[in-house]
Amino acid sequence: MSETSDLTTTTAPEFRSGPTVTHKVSRTVWSGAVETLGQGQLTLLSLWASPSAVTMALLDEATKRIGILRVDARRQSFPSVGRLYPAAQRLERSITDLYGIGPEGGPDLRPWLDHARWGVTHPMGATKAGDAPVTYAFLPVEGESLHQVAVGPVHAGIIEPGHFRFTVQGETVVRLEQRLGYTHKGTDSLMTGATIARGAELAGRTSGDSTVAYAWAFAQAVEAALATHVPQRAIWLRALMAELERLANHLGDIGAICNDAAFGMMLAQCSVLRERVLRTSDLCFGHRMMRDCVVPGGVSHDLEGAGRVAVAALVKEIRGTFPSLVALYDSVASLQDRTVSTGILDPALAKRFGAGGFVGRASGRDFDTRRDLAYAPYDKLKFKVPQRSEGDVNARVWQRIDEVEQSLSLIDQILAGIPEGLIATSLAAAKTSREGLGLVEGFRGDVLIFVALDNRGKIARCHMRDPSWFQWPLLEAVIEGNILADFPLCNKSFNCSYSGQDL
């Protein structure tokens, strides 16, 4: 079992319609899979632990099949994935922090989420009283005329907390090292033993800007585990919410990126459009961000006549205004001067890390869960997956501009084609323990949620992998050689989630 086709055998229709098939593998097979990952033939979708095992989800981008491998870890260790596949390193460090299970041969054994402040170590495994805080060992830097700039965890703007350690030579950034984990809320532990309803509440509060994507991925995982058929209308309404969420985020961020290049007018104009999306969402679904609107089994609100009219009017307004904003973006030389050729993400790196969303697609990684691991109703909708190869801030802005246009077209199709019927069904009862996988394309990229249910239908384990896990490390690479003053711009053009990765 070392051919990639043996490792990834599950098609999207399979894992999306029933319980997940997990392959218990030997350490040899596991290590073989790690080699294959290291050779770039497979992409890691995620890596997570339970108290006695470690599981990885793999994707073969060529065949669009996935595979879930699980290796025993009762001896508190497993063969490292990060040893050959760097994108797994932070996930491994988190596994050690939470479970006390260590990666054998792992290249980086420093804690990640654990800042030695919880009062305990390994809160999800064999818990012990915690150690006193120690100074975090940042990577050493050596060289002439280097100095360091430390930023955070509290940032100057109204954003999430995290620490950035820059090493600069003059104005040029030689190295950025991130330290995250400040917003770690112990969500995994709260999930364990929770009811499905409580799990949905927590999932929807993992990363506030992607509440629909998370709630949908969680619902998908539970529904797959229980092989529940969700009414068609509910599925179309979920897609409508997901596209509204994508629009709101893209519009807001395009403005915010320009604002970080000191072009405030774009922020003002884009924030008007964003506000209109939020108000329309509120009118249709009773909440500006549509929190708790996707529930396992369906959705909580139907789209009434007034909502339909409002959504159609919203699409019309954005179509009317947005092109002139795009033209403005494209014609202001001082803005272009900041965004073009700034913060280039090398396509090879994007591929190697399996970077999802606009970050990956603006660097040539042609992947979109909606198309490549398709789920309803996107299998019935027409859309393009825009793609670019320059990988600079400008490309990421354009990528999002193109995605706004696709979302508008999708909303048109949803309004035209949405079937009548029920908006929710009750979930089948779980009589045996089972597992399910959800994968949803949020605005930031693919959100993966794995849920294991016990024989009473409670959550035994829920793992949520934000797209940011594979994007944050790339930001470290992207800023290298840029001037420090361009960091806010690069950072905003990535817009990774802190809370989504800290959990």
Next chain:
Amino acid sequence: MRKFLIEGLTRRPLTEAGPEPADPALEDQGLSLRTTLKQRLGRSLSIRQVDAGSCNGCELEINALGNPFYDLERFGLRFVASPRHADVLTVTGPVTKNMAEALQRTYDAMPDPKWVLSVGDCARGGGCFAGSYAIVGGVDAVLAVDLHIPGCPPAPVELLKGLLTILESASARI
């Protein structure tokens, strides 16, 4: 660009009237917003925001206060980059153990007199994250809170009401 500038001159502004003191929960705090708006003239407050572990939902709505519909700055309210310039600290999220010290230090860096506004359901008692090993609880587990704004996240109008309430309270205390 000229098009947008001309439109800005000729179009009706999008900015909406400030909120009325409609929320009984806020009025309970013994403060009338109607008088706030009058007494506020000439007064202004600088606000520093700290995310002490939120999901980022609350920050998004705080950011929305700057858009042309709400236009926070017309009330003399301004978000500032440093706690040393701030009169008010708004805090979102359950306070995580990893952020508690940074929150305390931010507060300590602010000059007196100062007020603390806790924002969002998580900021009171930890909300849906209460009971986790990784959080200390709500904002009041670390700082004395002057006013709480509920919601998940609170809509911008609710945030505005809360901030105007603080503005009133600030005028009363000085």
